[in-house]
Amino acid sequence: MSTSTENEVAEAQEKAPIQLEVKVESPQACLREVVVTIPEAEVQRYLKDAYDELVPEAQVPGFRSGRAPRKLVEKQFKDRVTEQVKGSLLMDSLSQVTDTEQFSAIGEPDFDYNSIEIPDSGDFKYQFQIEVRPEFDTPTWKGLDITKPVEEIGDGEVQTAIDRVLAKYATLQATDAPAEIGDELLISGKFSLDGKSVSEMEEERVTLQDRLSFTDAVASDFGSVMAGVKEGESREVIVKLADGLADESLRGKEVQATFSVVEVLKREMPELTESFLEELGDFESEEELKTFVRDSLVRQADYRTQQELRKTVIQSLAGDSNFDLPESLVKRQTMRELERKVLELRRSGFDEDAVRRFVNASKQNAQASTESALREHFILEKIAEEENVEAEEADYNVEIALIAQQSDQPERRVRARLEKQGQMDALRNQIIERKVIEMIVEAANVTEEKVDQSSDSDDNEFAVYHSVVAAKEDSSIPQAKYDDNTPAGADKDSDKS
Numbered sequence: 001m002s003t004s005t006e007n008e009v010a011e012a013q014e015k016a017p018i019q020l021e022v023k024v025e026s027p028q029a030c031l032r033e034v035v036v037t038i039p040e041a042e043v044q045r046y047l048k049d050a051y052d053e054l055v056p057e058a059q060v061p062g063f064r065s066g067r068a069p070r071k072l073v074e075k076q077f078k079d080r081v082t083e084q085v086k087g088s089l090l091m092d093s094l095s096q097v098t099d100t101e102q103f104s105a106i107g108e109p110d111f112d113y114n115s116i117e118i119p120d121s122g123d124f125k126y127q128f129q130i131e132v133r134p135e136f137d138t139p140t141w142k143g144l145d146i147t148k149p150v151e152e153i154g155d156g157e158v159q160t161a162i163d164r165v166l167a168k169y170a171t172l173q174a175t176d177a178p179a180e181i182g183d184e185l186l187i188s189g190k191f192s193l194d195g196k197s198v199s200e201m202e203e204e205r206v207t208l209q210d211r212l213s214f215t216d217a218v219a220s221d222f223g224s225v226m227a228g229v230k231e232g233e234s235r236e237v238i239v240k241l242a243d244g245l246a247d248e249s250l251r252g253k254e255v256q257a258t259f260s261v262v263e264v265l266k267r268e269m270p271e272l273t274e275s276f277l278e279e280l281g282d283f284e285s286e287e288e289l290k291t292f293v294r295d296s297l298v299r300q301a302d303y304r305t306q307q308e309l310r311k312t313v314i315q316s317l318a319g320d321s322n323f324d325l326p327e328s329l330v331k332r333q334t335m336r337e338l339e340r341k342v343l344e345l346r347r348s349g350f351d352e353d354a355v356r357r358f359v360n361a362s363k364q365n366a367q368a369s370t371e372s373a374l375r376e377h378f379i380l381e382k383i384a385e386e387e388n389v390e391a392e393e394a395d396y397n398v399e400i401a402l403i404a405q406q407s408d409q410p411e412r413r414v415r416a417r418l419e420k421q422g423q424m425d426a427l428r429n430q431i432i433e434r435k436v437i438e439m440i441v442e443a444a445n446v447t448e449e450k451v452d453q454s455s456d457s458d459d460n461e462f463a464v465y466h467s468v469v470a471a472k473e474d475s476s477i478p479q480a481k482y483d484d485n486t487p488a489g490a491d492k493d494s495d496k497s
Contacts, residue, residue: 017096018038018042018089018092018093018096019038019039019041019042020036020037020038020039020042020093020096020097021036021037021039022034022035022036022037022097022101023035023036023037024101024103028324028326029134029135029136029323029324029325030106030131030132030133030134030323030324030325030326030329031129031130031131031132031326032101032103032129032130032132033127033128033129034097034101034109034127034128034129034130035125035126035127036093036094036097036125036126036127036128037123037124037125038089038093038123038124038125039123040121040122040123040124042089042124043085043089043118043123043124046085046088046089047081047082047085050081050084050085050088051070051073051074051077051081054073054077054081055068055070055073058073058076058077060072060073060076082118085118086116086117086118089118089124090113090116090126094109094128098130103130103132103133103135104132104133105130105131105132106131106132106133106329107130107131107132107329107332108130109128109129109130110128110129110130111126111127111128111129131326131328131329133378133381133382134323134324134325134378135323136323136378136382138382138383138386139316139317139318139379141313141316141317141383141440141443142440142443142444143443143444143445144313144316144440144443144444144445145444145445145447146309146312146313146316146441146444146445146446146447147312147446147447147448147449148305148308148309148441148446148447148448148449149304149305149308149449149450149451150305150448150449150450150451151301151304151305151450151451151452152450153294153297153298153301157297158290158293158294158297161293161296161297162289162290162293163269164351165280165293166269166270166272167267167269169270169276169280170267170268170269170270171267171268171270172184172265172266172267172268173265173266173268174231174263174264174265175231175264175265175266176230176231176264177230177264177266178227178228178229178230178264179208179226179227179228179229179230179261179264180208180227181208181209181210181223181227182207182208182209182267183207183208183264183265183266183267184205184206184207184208184264184265184267185205185206185207185208185226185229185261185263185264185265186203186204186205186261186262186263186265187201187203187204187206187259187260187261187262188200188201188202188203188204188259188260188262189201189204189257189258189259189260189466190257190258190260191239191255191256191257191258191468191469192255192256192258193253193255193256193469198255198468198469199466199467199468199469201464201466203262204464204466206462206464207353207462208222208223208226208227208462209222209223209460209461209462210222210223210224210460210461211223211460211461211462212237212461212462212463212464213356213357213360213361213364213461213462213463213464214239214360214463214464214466214467214468215359215360215363215364215465215466215467215468216241216242216245216363216364216467216468216469217239217240217241217242217255217364217468217469218239218240218242218364219237219238219239219240219257220238220240221237221238222237223460225237226259226261229261229264230261230264231261231262231263231264232261233260233261234258234259234260234261235258235259235261236256236257236258237257237258237259238254238255238256238257239254239255239256239257239468240252240253240254240255241253241254241255241468241469242364242365243364243365244364244365244366244367244368244369245364245469246366246367247469250469255468255469257468272286272289277289296349296406297349299348299349299402300348300349300350302348303344303345303348303349303350306434306437309437309441310376310433310437313437313440313441313444314375314376314379317379318375318376318379323375323378325371325374325375329374330367330370330371330374331367333370333373333374334366334367334370336426337362337369337370337373337374338359338362338363339423339426340373340426340429340430341358341362341373342355342358342359343403343423343426343427343430344430345358346403346406346407347399347402347403347406348402349406353462353463356463356464356465357461357463359463359465360463360464360465376433377429377433380432380433380436380437381429381432381433383436383439383440384432384433384435384436387436387439389432389435389436389439390432391427391428391431391432391435395431395435396415396424396427396428396431397411399427399430399431400414400415400418400427
């Protein structure tokens with residue numbers, strides 16, 4: 001047999017699949033417990049291949065390199081080769097199992113590598129757990145009855161948004177006058193529960209609004225209590241811990257907060273002069289600025305409409321798709337879901353204040369909100385697979401262009417940042433889910449209903465990233481890279497991260 005033929009045979013043997021037995025159990029909808037049995041003959045095949053490769057190069061005292069008897073080599077290098085073969089058997093069999101079994105893995109196999117051993121004789125067995133997509137019947141999604149809320153953006157909404165833009169360029173002046181709603185405060189905070197200190201907040205600049213939210217709590221009476229406060233004064237405010245905290249013993253408890261005011265700052269709003277319009281973004285007139293702002297508000301209104309449609313669709317579909325979600329999956333996906341939602345807010349033109357409010361609200365009820373988002377994702381993803389809905393390159397380009405427009409950065413830089421931060425997969429899910437919702441709505445019986453622009457308490461709340469009782473917050477929460485309605489060419493040092 002020629003050398004080339006021998007190599008071909010060896011390569012074919014190396015590629016031969018492992019003859020194994022797989023037993024799969026389903027303790028939960030998204031979890032599989034797998035027991036893999038590899039016959040002794042397959043273990044011996046891997047051991048033989050490993051020694052065949054080692055013997056010609058083995059260095060054994062008293063023998064020239066590659067000249068030691070095979071049995072001596074096997075004895076001397078048994079532990080090393082056995083460990084090597086264990087790794088190869090695990091890697092090859094795991095790949096084979098996940099490729100051939102009737103489940104779709106969404107996580108890595110969970111097992112203790114060091115506790116697995118290849119026996120001196122007999123079959124090689126090991127087991128692992130793996131998180132998978134839940135199995136459920138695809139709900140009927142055609143012909144749903146849906147009410148679609150439609151917002152009209154009026155001149156009043158445009159002017160309010162312009163005022164918010166101007167506020168970002170306002171001159172702040174420290175004052176001895178009493179604080180009013182809309183003023184900025186530089187405050188420090190001390191928090192105590194049942195008479196014991198639980199945390200402190202260093203100097204933080206906040207806008208005096210009705211409510212002040214934290215990552216795990218809300219001060220609902222912040223505005224009414226702090227109104228009239230002056231520099232150097234302190235006020236006691238009740239802060240209520242969120243009902244969705246992981247620690248059940250803390251849910252809904254009231255924390256005593258003492259806010260000390262370092263400074264009260266009044267805003268002096270800039271005027272829309274020609275020079276200021278040019279500074280904002282090369283606008284030639286106030287009307288051109290209004291058009292820019294109106295377009296941004298329309299995107300925000302479209303986002304709210306899509307969220308309401310999504311909520312209605314999911315409520316209609318979820319009733320027939322009941323499945324449990326492992327707690328480990330929910331915990332692991334919490335940050336991922338936050339990243340996805342923040343990305344969606346960015347492309348829809350929301351500012352840093354809105355992002356902070358969303359992050360705080362989500363983390364106050366992290367488990368429930370993540371469970372809900374995962375259920376929605378699995379349902380929409382299954383419909384997408386069955387209907388061959390995919391994210392095309394053009395879809396990515398549109399999303400990246402929107403983010404680039406809002407952040408006043410080149411599209412190339414935005415794409416590079418998303419790829420570096422591992423957010424392209426989140427962008428893909430965002431595109432797929434939006435397409436599926438649009439497809440469902442197109443096949444539905446839709447009734448439009450005009451509604452007023454969202455006027456919930458968002459504009460009456462200011463949010464800060466501080467945990468009142470929980471551990472220090474993960475700083476990897478995505479920060480907005482632009483400001484609401486801030487035109488291209490605006491001051492890059494203003495609220496940019």
